[in-house]
Amino acid sequence: MAGQSMHRIFRAVAVKKTTLAVVFVALAWTWLGTVEDRTLAQDAKSQASIEKAFPNSNKCKRCHERVFEEWETSPLSRSIHSPAFRATLDAFLASPEGKDKALCFRCHAPHIREFQDHTQLFIDQVKSGDPQLDGVACAQCHLIKQVDRAKHPPEPKYEAPGSKTLYGPYKDFSQNLAHQSMELGLFKKSDLCLNCHQAVPSAANLGKANDLLGNWDQSKAVKSGKECQSCHMPEQTGESANGEKKRTVANHTFPGRIGKLRQEAAKLDVETKIEGDKTTVIVKVQSLVPHNLPTTHPAWASVVLDLVIKGKNLKTVFSDKRIYGRVYHNAKGEKTQFDFEAVKVVEDTVLKPEELRVETFTFPTPKETRTFDVEATLSYAPITGPAPFLQRIEAESSKGTSDPVFQPIEIVTRTENVPIAR
Numbered sequence: 273m274a275g276q277s278m279h280r281i282f283r284a285v286a287v288k289k290t291t292l293a294v295v296f297v298a299l300a301w302t303w304l305g306t307v308e309d310r311t312l313a314q315d316a317k318s319q320a321s322i323e324k325a326f327p328n329s330n331k332c333k334r335c336h337e338r339v340f341e342e343w344e345t346s347p348l349s350r351s352i353h354s355p356a357f358r359a360t361l362d363a364f365l366a367s368p369e370g371k372d373k374a375l376c377f378r379c380h381a382p383h384i385r386e387f388q389d390h391t392q393l394f395i396d397q398v399k400s401g402d403p404q405l406d407g408v409a410c411a412q413c414h415l416i417k418q419v420d421r422a423k424h425p426p427e428p429k430y431e432a433p434g435s436k437t438l439y440g441p442y443k444d445f446s447q448n449l450a451h452q453s454m455e456l457g458l459f460k461k462s463d464l465c466l467n468c469h470q471a472v473p474s475a476a477n478l479g480k481a482n483d484l485l486g487n488w489d490q491s492k493a494v495k496s497g498k499e500c501q502s503c504h505m506p507e508q509t510g511e512s513a514n515g516e517k518k519r520t521v522a523n524h525t526f527p528g529r530i531g532k533l534r535q536e537a538a539k540l541d542v543e544t545k546i547e548g549d550k551t552t553v554i555v556k557v558q559s560l561v562p563h564n565l566p567t568t569h570p571a572w573a574s575v576v577l578d579l580v581i582k583g584k585n586l587k588t589v590f591s592d593k594r595i596y597g598r599v600y601h602n603a604k605g606e607k608t609q610f611d612f613e614a615v616k617v618v619e620d621t622v623l624k625p626e627e628l629r630v631e632t633f634t635f636p637t638p639k640e641t642r643t644f645d646v647e648a649t650l651s652y653a654p655i656t657g658p659a660p661f662l663q664r665i666e667a668e669s670s671k672g673t674s675d676p677v678f679q680p681i682e683i684v685t686r687t688e689n690v691p692i693a694r
């Protein structure tokens with residue numbers, strides 16, 4: 273009996289190789305399926321353990337609705353979400369410099385500092401385009417208990433994972449059922465921000481030139497007692513937690529490139545001299561920012577001064593520009609848009625803290641008109657870089673070429689109508 277059925281099986285195998293192949297594929301599929309389920313389950317478990325130590329911002333929203341809504345509109349809430357970040361992270365991971373896979377996250381999702389073993393989860397979530405983990409959110413700042421400024425760049429020390437104490441600016445906080453509160457002077461000081469904003473460790477090869485803010489601490493604003501928060505988290509009056517008494521609170525939209533603060537970035541002064549056929553325009557760019565403008569991470573960040581002259585029938589008869597930013601070279605001596613592979617700054621036209629820059633433009637005096645317009649505009653420039661990199665961002669973005677990185681952001685503009693005396 274047994275021999276007979278064995279024989280039958282052998283025959284079946286011999287005859288139906290294809291069936292076997294199908295069975296094998298099906299088995300492999302089931303096996304892969306369980307592996308996939310297992311990693312999914314593992315990912316969920318990793319995420320849960322990360323969020324046990326660094327509660328998701330949704331948890332804070334319940335009681336801190338105002339703060340949450342402000343933060344949600346800020347760039348900080350999208351620190352691992354932008355197509356530009358995704359594409360740059362990919363370029364970094366594929367580069368010889370990309371061995372330290374957690375590097376970008378140390379500022380873009382700093383809880384990785386306590387969860388180095390889970391680096392792959394952070395990477396996978398960024399690649400998915402819709403990370404569920406927070407980037408720079410509530411707990412990522414409010415669990416910092418110290419910043420070590422002896423390190424370059426400065427480093428944060430986090431409260432031990434699982435702590436229920438959140439640090440903040442108030443001594444006279446109301447008690448609540450979700451967490452303990454503690455006043456920490458650090459929250460009123462620039463030090464808190466410097467650990468992410470002063471220098472980028474990936475650009476360590478640059479030595480002293482790895483410096484995003486310049487001599488900010490020598491600026492008039494900072495010497496008069498202003499901290500980063502004075503301008504980028506302006507004071508307002510409101511509820512700190514839902515239903516609590518109104519008090520002085522801090523704006524969490526982090527105004528920067530977006531928001532009203534931009535209008536305080538610079539003043540433009542325009543002076544036009546007509547000397548017969550030749551006209552000279554002198555534009556004085558007065559930076560009011562107490563640190564470098566722009567801050568040069570990512571490395572393509574730049575601010576542009578555009579000058580446009582409109583003559584007869586408002587037709588442009590002359591245009592020119594000045595670019596404020598940095599040009600970096602990589603180890604091969606080629607220009608690079610990535611600070612992680614930069615070894616040298618070959619050009620630095622960044623506006624230094626509170627600097628007055630004077631630009632001179634000369635052009636032929638417009639003809640056949642009694643007046644002409646001089647338009648000077650200062651703006652943050654759109655992203656620049658090698659075509660394949662830009663195409664990659666365009667492909668990654670749901671908005672394509674309308675993604676915000678491809679748009680300039682105007683800072684200040686000045687228009688003057690100049691009469692020609694003949």
Ligand code: HEC
Nearest residue numbers: 347348350351379380382465468500504526527528529530
């Ligand atoms: C854990 C790191 C980290 C800390 C701490 C931090 N930031 Fe940032 N900040 C970032 C990152 C990353 C971005 C960029 C987010 C993006 O656009 O993807 C950013 C963006 C900003 C912007 C927007 C800049 C722009 O171009 O518009 C402002 C303003 C800002 N931060 C101010 C502050 C201030 C003020 C503090 C201190 C109270 C601070 N940050 C602390 C990481 C940090």
Ligand code: HEC
Nearest residue numbers: 354356357360361364376379468469471472474567570612
């Ligand atoms: C020392 C902290 C720090 C590190 C490390 C860091 N960044 Fe950033 N990153 C920032 C800050 C702060 C900003 C916001 C700068 C600003 O707006 O002026 C930023 C902005 C950016 C932006 C533009 C905003 C956006 O989200 O599109 C990109 C892209 C970016 N970083 C990519 C990276 C990549 C890739 C790495 C790793 C190679 C990295 N960063 C490492 C702090 C850091």
Ligand code: HEC
Nearest residue numbers: 327332335410440441442445446448450453454455512513
């Ligand atoms: C059950 C409601 C509740 C939840 C949930 C909650 N908080 Fe609070 N929190 C409060 C109340 C109430 C205060 C006191 C506000 C006051 O005194 O005006 C407060 C105060 C604070 C302060 C100020 C502390 C100080 O001493 O300056 C910070 C910072 C803070 N919360 C952060 C958070 C963060 C981050 C989360 C999420 C991880 C969170 N809170 C979740 C109710 C809550």
Ligand code: HEC
Nearest residue numbers: 329332336339340343408409410413441459501512521522
């Ligand atoms: C980049 C760091 C950073 C992030 C991200 C951040 N905060 Fe804050 N937060 C601060 C600082 C700094 C202060 C104190 C500012 C001051 O008083 O000048 C503060 C103040 C507060 C306060 C007391 C003042 C107020 O405005 O009510 C609460 C409550 C608070 N944060 C909750 C949160 C919550 C909730 C989130 C997430 C939705 C969050 N914070 C995200 C840095 C941060």
Ligand code: HEC
Nearest residue numbers: 462465469493498499500503528529534536537561566567
């Ligand atoms: C006196 C007010 C003031 C102080 C203090 C100040 N800033 Fe700014 N900051 C500005 C203005 C104005 C701008 C330019 C307008 C804008 O926000 O884009 C700016 C721009 C920025 C930007 C975006 C610029 C870019 O090129 O992407 C960042 C990031 C930033 N500041 C971080 C900081 C940090 C970190 C500190 C503390 C060390 C600080 N700022 C202190 C006024 C200030």
